[in-house]
Amino acid sequence: MKKRSGAFWEGIRDGFPIGMGYFAVAFSLGIIARNAGLTPIEGYLSSVLNHASAGEYALYTSIQSAATYVSVAIITLVVNARYLLMSCSLSQRFDPNTSFYHRLLVGFGITDEIFGIAIARPGYLLPNYYYGAMTIAIPLWGLGTSLGIWAGNLFPQNVVSALSVALYGMFIAIIIPPSKKNKVIAVSVAVSFALSFLSTLTPYIKDMQVGTRTIILTVLIASVAAVVKPVKEETVNSEE
Amino acid sequence: MKGEVYIYILVAFFVSYLVRVLPLTLIRKPIKNVFIRSFLYYVPYVTLAVMTFPAIIYATQSPIAGMVALIVSIVVSLLGAGLFPVACISCLTVLVLEFFI
Numbered sequence: 539m540k541k542r543s544g545a546f547w548e549g550i551r552d553g554f555p556i557g558m559g560y561f562a563v564a565f566s567l568g569i570i571a572r573n574a575g576l577t578p579i580e581g582y583l584s585s586v587l588n589h590a591s592a593g594e595y596a597l598y599t600s601i602q603s604a605a606t607y608v609s610v611a612i613i614t615l616v617v618n619a620r621y622l623l624m625s626c627s628l629s630q631r632f633d634p635n636t637s638f639y640h641r642l643l644v645g646f647g648i649t650d651e652i653f654g655i656a657i658a659r660p661g662y663l664l665p666n667y668y669y670g671a672m673t674i675a676i677p678l679w680g681l682g683t684s685l686g687i688w689a690g691n692l693f694p695q696n697v698v699s700a701l702s703v704a705l706y707g708m709f710i711a712i713i714i715p716p717s718k719k720n721k722v723i724a725v726s727v728a729v730s731f732a733l734s735f736l737s738t739l740t741p742y743i744k745d746m747q748v749g750t751r752t753i754i755l756t757v758l759i760a761s762v763a764a765v766v767k768p769v770k771e772e773t774v775n776s777e778e
Numbered sequence: 779m780k781g782e783v784y785i786y787i788l789v790a791f792f793v794s795y796l797v798r799v800l801p802l803t804l805i806r807k808p809i810k811n812v813f814i815r816s817f818l819y820y821v822p823y824v825t826l827a828v829m830t831f832p833a834i835i836y837a838t839q840s841p842i843a844g845m846v847a848l849i850v851s852i853v854v855s856l857l858g859a860g861l862f863p864v865a866c867i868s869c870l871t872v873l874v875l876e877f878f879i
C-alpha cells in the first residue's frame with residue numbers, strides 16, 4: 539500500500555511543472571476559444587475532457603467556422619491519432635494483470651507530456667503514478683483555458699496578439715527536436731509547411747474549411763512518408 | 779447556439795477518448811503492419827506542421843511578427859529549448875516586434 543500511495547505523490551510532483559506549462563499554453567488556447575464564442579465554463583469543460591492542444595485548437599476553430607459534427611469527429615481523430623500510438627505503446631508497459639478499469643482511467647490521461655514522464659520510468663507502469671500526474675496537470679489545463687477566455691477581454695490587443703502565438707511555439711517545440719534527429723521527419727515538416735501555405739492560395743482548395751484541409755494534407759503527406767520511408771519498430775519506441 | 783457548443787465538445791471528447799483508450803484496452807500486442815505503424819509515426823509531426831503554418835502569420839496583428847516568431851521558435855528549438863521556453867520566446871518576439879512595427 540505504501541508503495542502505491544508513494545507513486546501517486548511522485549506523480550503529483552512530476553506533474554506539477556507540466557501543469558504550469560499547460561496553464562500557460564491553455565491560456566493561449568483560451569484566447570482562440572474566446573474568438574469562437576465559448577464561455578469560461580465551456581472552455582474548462584472542453585479542456586478537462588479533451589486536454590489536447592492540437593485537438594482543442596481544431597475543436598475551437600471548427601466551432602468558429604460552424605463546421606459539421608462529422609468533420610469535428612474526423613479532425614479530432616486525425617489530430618489526436620498520435621495518442622493511438624502512445625496508447626499502443628503504454629499497453630506494452632502495463633503489468634498484464636492490470637485491470638480493465640485502470641486501463642480506462644489511464645487512457646483518459648494520455649497527453650504528450652504525461653505519457654513522456656510515465657514512459658521514462660523504468661519497469662511496469664504504475665497507474666497511481668499516472669493518476670498523480672493527471673490530478674495536478676489536467677485541472678491546471680482547464681483553468682488556463684477558462685482564464686484565457688475570461689481575461690483575453692481584459693488584456694490589451696498587443697498582449698493578446700503575442701499570447702496567441704504561444705500555442706504555435708509549442709507545436710514547433712514538439713516537431714523540431716525529432717526533425718533534427720530524423721531527416722524524414724524534417725522533410726515531412728518542410729513539405730507540410732509548403733503545401734499548407736500553397737493550399738491557402740490555390741483556387742477551390744483555399745475555400746475548403748481549415749479542418750478539412752488539415753485532414754487531407756496530413757493523410758496525404760504522412761502516407762507518402764510511410765511508403766517512402768517505412769519506420770522500423772525500434773525507431774518508433776525510442777522516439778516516443 | 780449554446781446547445782450546439784456542448785454537442786461539439788462532447789463529440790470531440792468521445793472521439794479523443796476512444797482514440798486514447800481503445801488501443802490500451804483492446805490491443806495487447808504491438809501493431810505489426812509496417813504501413814500503419816509508419817503512418818501513425820509521421821502523423822503528429824505532419825499535422826502539427828500543417829496547423830502551424832501559415833496560421834501563425836495570421837494569428838498576429840502583423841504577419842511579419844508571426845513569421846519572425848516562427849523562425850525564432852524553430853531556431854531556439856534547434857538549440858534545445860523545451861516546450862514552455864519556446865512558447866514564451868515566441869510570445870516575447872511578437873510583443874517586441876509589434877511594439878516597433
